[in-house]
Amino acid sequence: MTDPTQERLLQAAEEVFAEKGFQGGSVREICKRAGANVAAVNYYFGDKERLYIEAVKYAHRACTQGTPLPNWTPDTPPLRKLGDFIRVFTTRMLQPSSAASLQLMMREMAQPTAACVEVVRDYIRPMAERLQAILRELKPDAVAEDLYLHGFSIVGQCLFYRQNRPIAALLVGDEGFQKFDVERVTRHITAFTLGALGLADRLPDCLESETAEVAR
Amino acid sequence: MTDPTQERLLQAAEEVFAEKGFQGGSVREICKRAGANVAAVNYYFGDKERLYIEAVKYAHRACTQGTPLPNWTPDTPPLRKLGDFIRVFTTRMLQPSSAASLQLMMREMAQPTAACVEVVRDYIRPMAERLQAILRELKPDAVAEDLYLHGFSIVGQCLFYRQNRPIAALLVGDEGFQKFDVERVTRHITAFTLGALGLADRLPDCLESETAEVAR
Amino acid sequence: MTDPTQERLLQAAEEVFAEKGFQGGSVREICKRAGANVAAVNYYFGDKERLYIEAVKYAHRACTQGTPLPNWTPDTPPLRKLGDFIRVFTTRMLQPSSAASLQLMMREMAQPTAACVEVVRDYIRPMAERLQAILRELKPDAVAEDLYLHGFSIVGQCLFYRQNRPIAALLVGDEGFQKFDVERVTRHITAFTLGALGLADRLPDCLESETAEVAR
Amino acid sequence: MTDPTQERLLQAAEEVFAEKGFQGGSVREICKRAGANVAAVNYYFGDKERLYIEAVKYAHRACTQGTPLPNWTPDTPPLRKLGDFIRVFTTRMLQPSSAASLQLMMREMAQPTAACVEVVRDYIRPMAERLQAILRELKPDAVAEDLYLHGFSIVGQCLFYRQNRPIAALLVGDEGFQKFDVERVTRHITAFTLGALGLADRLPDCLESETAEVAR
């Protein structure tokens, strides 16, 4: 992790695998891009598959660490938390900085490998549980399955902008897609979701977060 | 197209590419599975990439034809159309029959290739325009971009169940995911969406479609 | 078998494997020596191991076909058969024509692989049974195990000249080893064996075979 | 030589090279088995080939020291010496204790390397000369070449049981080969050889050695 060659290999692997997939990316290209020897992958990671898994985890780490959730206090109101959550998610989806990382994650979702299990366990489940907790505060009487359905609806809206970005861009044009920036999408999804929860009038409670708090 | 060998090649390519991706799937395996000669791919399609594109289009055709939209009359109320649309989409996402086709589509979304352009033009854009038309009927004063945002929210909810199925299944368990069947998910997304549109009380107008109408 | 490329591959494999062993010989070198493509081995034989097995069998065929046993008639006396057998064996061991073939066989004996089973079944067992039959005629009252011990003693004497040729040549010098030609070794082993069988006075009955009959 | 790491490397090399040959055995595995560093081989022996040579010599030392010739007195009769010699040789060939050592020696015979010269000079030639001396006592009038031929016949019979053990075991079955134990083979080869020397009636003079004398 601290070894600079290992770090460069992970970065290169993230880019190459994101661009060409596990099968399409070659160890040779990754090493070349990382300025390392052909044998470096086997030396540091054992084999190509393990490098891939580590690259996926590295990618997810890059995605989440770049845009963390705010540090809520015990008395942060749940609506505020929900607004924060949506904003963090849309930010992750739309900011171009971590394009390769997200691309790699999307590949992993489409065709899960051994990496998926580790990523879900280490990174996704904690996020999911935080969203469930927020929704439980907002709908204390709902059964667990309904909470999941609501969570899926919220997250599904956010993920759309990354997972189907090429399609959306083809539909509305690249310049058209530019208009869907973080701010606009966040406001839309927040309003859409509050309406669905029957809390349309509480929209201001959600959006008062300073954007500076979550922007990196 | 009418050549039975060509047809078998497309089916085999759909399966293999869905399972292993473009790079992972081999021409040899596809030909073997289709009972054709090793050179058949190059003979019928020119090269592997063109076969892939045709397989993606074939897959999308299979997806849409398997679960078509109902034939609405001019006086079908828009809410009913919206309900139908959601049901058709969730059905496509959740029914296991067309697993390979959808899997291949998901791959293409995650990493668009030349096939993506053709699929969007031939199959996705028409669907998108129908949804835009429905939403325009429901919100005649909204600007085009807001209609898109609403459309993305609706479709994003539906796509979630396919694009992130492995993750969702890991979160709630395989047996837990079974509970999210077409009926339940359809009702949830319809209700969630109507609420977001401020039409929560109109839910019955959406759901009166006989399921037989959309079941294949 | 009839394919000239396949034939050349077998010959090249025999030489290379004889010289460097299974691990030491490379597919690349074999193909190069055979004037074939690098992929030819996998195309014709599947993998390196199968090529090796076929090369060993090819080598044994070359050894045995070059110096076959004479066609005995029902009334050929057993001593004559024994003399023929010894002469054929020493000829195979000492004639330089099939050096590579024998070298490869010796390697296989020292470290048997999957090829050994097939060679024993197809080529060695028939020879062994013929020797057993001859010995049974000469010693009708001996138990089977004693016949094997005698057979091993006879064959062991012959094999020595090939299996330990480098050592013997180092002991007596290369020019000294030259003196142990087929004729002399045959006479010695025949006389030694007849003496061991208590038939020393019958030596002439053994050696009357025309050498032309077994020389190639 | 006295360095314990060097000793462990030699033992490990003997085992690995015996099992997989020079090319098949890897320096890494040898070092691992010896609990030494990857670079230890190059440090102690220069390169892999020199380690191999030392391992072969080490193996031959282990073979001969494990079953030494008895200490004959000047008046030990030659027939007794011959019997001892045969027994020592068959014991070395058939006792399973030194399997790895002998296996490695057999490999070296089949494909002599630089190690062969040294082994012959240091270990084999002395043995050969002792056998020549014995035979010279028994056949004082024979020419040197005939003495060699007789020596080769004797040693060839013994070596057979090791050099062609896999083949013999395939011919008579593994359990069948078990019956050829040291005692039986020794008696057979001794009797066979005495008969060949025209001394069949002197068999008792050969076999009176106490077995304890040659057992390790």
Add this chain to the structure above:
DNA sequence: AATGAATGAGCCTTCATTCAT
């Protein structure tokens, strides 16, 4: 003296593709 991190050469195999038939 002795180590282990790091390397470049080479391994076997699979691949998509072509060409003569």
Add this chain to the structure above:
DNA sequence: GATGAATGAAGGCTCATTCAT
């Protein structure tokens, strides 16, 4: 028109070896 034999390129990986410590 349609095939299958044959190919060159490239794949992942293992190897013996070296060099700074």
